Amino acid sequence: MPIATLNTGRLRLRAWQDSDLAAFAALNADPQVMRYFPAPLSAAASETQAAAIRQFMQQHGWGLWAVELPGHVPFIGFVGLAQVGDDLPLAPCVEIGWRLAAAHWGHGYASEAARAALNHAFSQLQLPEVVSFTAAVNHPSRRVMERIGMRCADEYFEHPRLPPGHRLRRHVVYRLNRQQWREQAD
Numbered sequence: 001m002p003i004a005t006l007n008t009g010r011l012r013l014r015a016w017q018d019s020d021l022a023a024f025a026a027l028n029a030d031p032q033v034m035r036y037f038p039a040p041l042s043a044a045a046s047e048t049q050a051a052a053i054r055q056f057m058q059q060h061g062w063g064l065w066a067v068e069l070p071g072h073v074p075f076i077g078f079v080g081l082a083q084v085g086d087d088l089p090l091a092p093c094v095e096i097g098w099r100l101a102a103a104h105w106g107h108g109y110a111s112e113a114a115r116a117a118l119n120h121a122f123s124q125l126q127l128p129e130v131v132s133f134t135a136a137v138n139h140p141s142r143r144v145m146e147r148i149g150m151r152c153a154d155e156y157f158e159h160p161r162l163p164p165g166h167r168l169r170r171h172v173v174y175r176l177n178r179q180q181w182r183e184q185a186d
Helices: 018-029 043-060 109-124 139-147 178-185
Strands: 012-014 064-069 073-083 094-100 129-135 151-158 170-177
Touching: 012 109, 018 043, 018 073, 018 094, 043 064, 043 073, 064 109, 073 109, 094 109, 109 129, 109 139, 109 178, 129 139, 139 151, 139 170, 170 178
Parallel strands: 094 129
Antiparallel strands: 012 064, 064 073, 073 094, 129 170, 151 170
16 A cells, blocks of 8 residues: 655655664664663664554555655654554544654654654544543653644553553653544634
């Protein structure tokens, strides 16, 4: 299936390329980038994750797009949409997420790319709702969720892939439905 390419004023969200894999592995190995995940990823785990992302995109035509700064940086991370795992209490649904290299934080790239992904979700895919969730202590991601118009659902869950007592186990949920998206666009 053809993979949609999304363009914003500064960014291109596109299909992954083999040339993205080294930068993706470096991003996933960075303790600063991965501080709200259980641990940085090994090169092998990063490669496995990239392969799964690419396979999903090839099957569906959308997903977690590679993000580039056209003419400047070929890969700064990913932003996009993913189906929530069946083991999570939110399933079935589609989530929006992002992971950018630390050198590209603070420029509004995550919000800009996420808005493009939400527009695709609601206008092209006709999804009724998109969710986002993160460790409750992940205030940087929560701020992005709020900037893109998502609303804290005052809904929490204990992430089943993390052990009881883990500092990241408690997750908060944000939601945005198609009608709310339309109202924001007006």
